[in-house]
Amino acid sequence: MYVNFIELKKSVSITQVLDAYGIQLKKERNQLRGPCPICGSDSKRAFVVTPSEGLWHCFKCDDPSGGDIISLVERLLNLRPKEAARDIQQKCLNVTTEEKADKPKGKLKPLSYLQAEHETVQELGIPAEVATKLGCGYSPKGIMRGRVAFPLRDENGKLIAYCGYSSKDGTLKLPTF
Numbered sequence: 001m002y003v004n005f006i007e008l009k010k011s012v013s014i015t016q017v018l019d020a021y022g023i024q025l026k027k028e029r030n031q032l033r034g035p036c037p038i039c040g041s042d043s044k045r046a047f048v049v050t051p052s053e054g055l056w057h058c059f060k061c062d063d064p065s066g067g068d069i070i071s072l073v074e075r076l077l078n079l080r081p082k083e084a085a086r087d088i089q090q091k092c093l094n095v096t097t098e099e100k101a102d103k104p105k106g107k108l109k110p111l112s113y114l115q116a117e118h119e120t121v122q123e124l125g126i127p128a129e130v131a132t133k134l135g136c137g138y139s140p141k142g143i144m145r146g147r148v149a150f151p152l153r154d155e156n157g158k159l160i161a162y163c164g165y166s167s168k169d170g171t172l173k174l175p176t177f
């Protein structure tokens, strides 16, 4: 399905995207600031969003360190631009397509940065070697930041999503389908 990036950016604001992807920032004058959901920088002011321009910028991210809603979701979920645009359509505009019903979403790449030896994983009673085998681990950045991420697979063993457990509040963050 063809996605018109310009139309999409017109119909979805960056604040809608922040809401839809659970990114919480603090308002400072005409900007929003907070820790970066992409690089996981702890600085409370590293990630800046200017809603009036629909742009984001991070002072700690590697290149590209800023852009529009599409590059934001692209970097956040490790997707290609077209997939990111589709994801935004589905999450923010409730657009479902025939294509989506027939074909599962594009290949989800395993998160390469999960830490199998992290103490939060140990606390759950999962030995590091088991965590490595399962492909689960503590996520220091990205959408599962601060959680132990577990891969979810379909009946064919294909990776379809991650869910994340937080030891802080005992909640499980589930993906939306």
Ligand SMILES: [Zn+2]
Pocket (backbone or CB within 6 Å): 036, 037, 038, 039, 040, 041, 046, 047, 058, 059, 060, 061, 062
């Ligand atoms: Zn960053």
